[in-house]
Amino acid sequence: MPPRINPDKCNGCEGLAESKCEEACPGDLMAVDETVMKAYCRSTNDCWDCMSCTKACPRNAIEQRIPYQLGYHKATLKPFMSKNTITWKCKDIYGNEKVYKYRNRMDK
Amino acid sequence: MPNISAKRALQPEQLPKSMEEVQVVNIETDLLIIGGGNAGCFVAVEARKLNPEIRVAIMEKGEIMRSGACSAGMDAINTYIPEGKTPEDLVQWSRAQVGGGPLREDLALSNAEELNEAVDDLERWGLPVLKDENGKTKYRGKWDISIHGEQLKPIMAEKAIEAGADVYNRVAGTGLLMEGDRCVGAMGLGVRDGKLYVFSAKAVVNSTGGAGTLYKSYTADSTDCGAQIWMCPYCVGTGYAMGFRKGAELSSLEQRWVATRTKDFCGPVDTISVGYKAPIINCKGEKIMQQRYAHLGGDAAPRFIRANAPMNEWLEGRGPTYCDTRGLDDATNWQMMCDYLNERPTFVLFLAARGQDPVKEPIEIFGSDPYIMGGHTMGGFWVDIDRMTTIPGLFAAGETAGGNPNKFVGGCAAEGKIAARGAWKYMQGMAQPALDEQQVAAEKERIYAPLMRGGDFDGVSPREMKERLQRLMDEYAGGYSQFYRTNEERLDYALKHIKMLQDQFRFLKAADLHELMQANETMDRVDVAEAVVHHLKARKETRWAGWQTRADYPERDDVNFDCFVETVRDPKTGEVRAFTRPYEQIVPGDRYNYPG
CATH class of the missing domain: 3.50.50.60 (FAD/NAD(P)-binding domain)
Known part of the structure; x- marks a missing residue:
């Protein structure tokens, strides 16, 4: 599954030794091209679509996409993290939007 | 720290160029x-x-x-012993889930x-x-509880x-x-x-x-x-x-482990079949577990039977198969989507990308690749x-x-x-x-070799070797394309080619550290696959159809195989030896049925 990086939003987490998506990916797939300071996925074929990178991005610059052989253009699912809740916004191919918000931590 | x-x-120019340069x-x-x-x-x-x-x-x-x-x-903790049940009960259930064992009851x-x-x-x-309305932990099945585990x-x-x-x-x-x-x-x-x-x-x-x-x-x-x-x-x-x-x-x-998963996008199915009591149906709308597997326990049949049932429908020409989620009320559907978001978030995106509302259209299911x-x-x-x-x-x-x-x-x-x-x-x-x-020097040689072969080396990429292994295992060692079935001759074929792959480790090449990791992972995969094939070869019976199906030995053979199959590889010669260990029943009672 390919994470898509919005180059207008991504700054490669400038100033950090590794970007947040680089840090989060369990498959070591995210990297930053330092010549332009933009993140990229080094092998979209190896992505498990766990969305760890998407959740970790401080600028909401990453979007997960379903490969076309599996799903049609273009649905979106966006997570928004706050202290102890997560909000998901999902839009299907017909434009219907659903929002899911719930508590994901009890200790914060 | x-x-x-x-x-x-590290960038390419910063990579170690020789074994001596490896820190x-x-x-x-x-x-x-x-x-x-x-x-x-x-x-x-x-x-x-x-x-x-x-x-x-x-x-x-x-x-x-x-x-x-x-x-x-x-999205769930699949085992948590409820009030009134004991650890022995859980072991008895676990034993029935794996068709009466054998299993290590001491460990369980x-x-x-x-x-x-x-x-x-x-x-x-x-x-x-x-929690439920009384503040008690909410069970979604016999043993499993729901969590928001994002x-x-x-x-x-x-x-x-x-x-x-x-x-x-x-x-x-x-x-x-x-x-x-x-x-x-x-x-x-x-x-x-x-x-x-x-x-x-x-x-x-x-x-x-x-x-x-x-x-x-x-x-x-x-x-x-x-x-x-x-x-x-x-x-x-x-x-x-x-x-x-x-x-x-x-x-x-x-x-x-072969599981029934959502089709095309491999997400969990217990979430819907157990958690929301959605029955498994075939193309004709027949409730498979009730109509075809009632004698084996229906919905409470052992896990491998439930896992294999939808694939058998496909094999016999009655696919596609579905988890029938039609008619779920809105609140339940919302909960089900939250469960997916907690465990496999992109499944919700997949449904959206199919324009599918599970309340109106059932969720399609299929068998996974074996793990x-x-x-x-x-x-x-x-x-x-x-x-x-x-x-x-x-x-x-x-x-x-x-x-x-x-x-x-x-x-x-x-x-x-x-x-x-x-x-x-x-x-x-x-x-x-x-x-x-x-020992450190020898391991260094082994794991860094693919990085040191030089840019012009005519070799094999980690992905090429991984794909060769995956195809081999799928077709010869009982993968999804063979409906999980294999036989002695196919397993011998697989072993022959696994040996060839092991001999070809010397051609693996990596251009960067990520690829070097993948090269090592691929060598690990091949070695584990070798063990898997020896295990499949040694169990000359069919005990857990789907998880383990021998087309040449289609029946369970309690005389010879109500025991564990083991393997050891000799670290010096590389030779693999298979043998058995006896099963010991510790928790008394019916091995094949969980009464609770």
Whole structure:
């Protein structure tokens, strides 16, 4: 599954030794091209679509996409993290939007 | 320095050009944990509770906050003993789920006794466990409880770090460090800094997770779908491979985990079939379990039968198969979507990309590719009651520990605690082992070779070899395309080609550190596949159709095979020997049916 990086939003987490998506990916797939300071996925074929990178991005610059052989253009699912809740916004191919918000931590 | 972050990967010009240029980092510790996942985090917390002075190091291939099989989150704890039930009840249920066993009832019982406390730990640490209207833990099935586990992995990881473990992130384990027959540490590749990490330890817990990606997945044929599997594709069986290469005994690898999953996008199905009581139906709308498997227990049939049922419908021409979610009310549908968002968020995106509303259209289901996972089925190391493998000083917990199926998240956590206690007991009075430079040099040669072949070397990429193995295993060792069936001749064919692949390791080449990690992962996959094929060959019967189907021995053979199949690879000659161990029933009662 390919994470898509919005180059207008991504700054490669400038100033950090590794970007947040680089840090989060369990498959070591995210990297930053330092010549332009933009993140990229080094092998979209190896992505498990766990969305760890998407959740970790401080600028909401990453979007997960379903490969076309599996799903049609273009649905979106966006997570928004706050202290102890997560909000998901999902839009299907017909434009219907659903929002899911719930508590994901009890200790914060 | 508890959570040691990795930095950006070295650029091509910064890579070591020769073995001499590879930097070696030596770390001395008391307890080394290979893999900071579900089990590994609990090992760390328990070890530091036993003795706050003990030095604990975690060698972690990813970054511990979001690594491994729990990285996406979790929607349920599949086993938590309800009021009025006992650990013996759980073992009896677990035994019936695997068709009456054999299973290691000693391990299952000790795990069950520890289980609820480990799950309670998670709740105390901040995991949201859903409650019913009376404030009691909400059960969605007989044993499983619902959670909002999106943060499960960070919650466990934070506690391991708070407990004082030193976490070495982005260090991929490759091999064990031995002193005679004893394990005294392990080595790993720094996938960002290119350094060789050498951990000397008094005891080692191997908790790397199971083995996905040995078999071809049915979506692995086109753009961006190579890792479209249910099991975490970064758990490739390295833990099994490391032990197997040094002579640790493997148990029951032929009991593979094959599950019914949502079709095309491999998500969980128990969530809907168990959690929301949605029946499994075929193309004619027949309720498969009730109409065709009533004699085997219907909806309560053993897990392998439920897993294999939809694929049998396809085989017999009655596919597609579905989980019938039609008519769910809005509140239930919302809950079901939240469950998916907690465990497999992109499934919700998949439904949106199909324009599908599960209240109006049922969710399609299909069989997964086979995995080796000792936390789900039984494949893993033969361990004693302290979770020590047949190599002294090497312990296993979670997916790596065999013989004890249906552990899942709670059981892997519980087993982490048991293994920590075993390791703690073992290391009493143990001196810090001396470092064997020769072993380190040999491992360095083995794991860095693909990086040192030179740009013009005409070789094989890690992906090419992985794909060759996956195709071989799928077609000859009972993958999805063969409806999980195999026979003696196909297994011999698979073994012949696995030997050829092992001989071709010398052609593997890597252009950067990420590829070097993949080259090592692929060698691990091939070695684990060799063990799997020997296990499938040795069980000349069909005991768990789907998980283990021998087309040439279609019946269960209790006279010869009501026992465990084991393998050991001779570390010197590489020869694999298969043998059996007897099953011992400890919990009395009907083996094949769970009365509760």
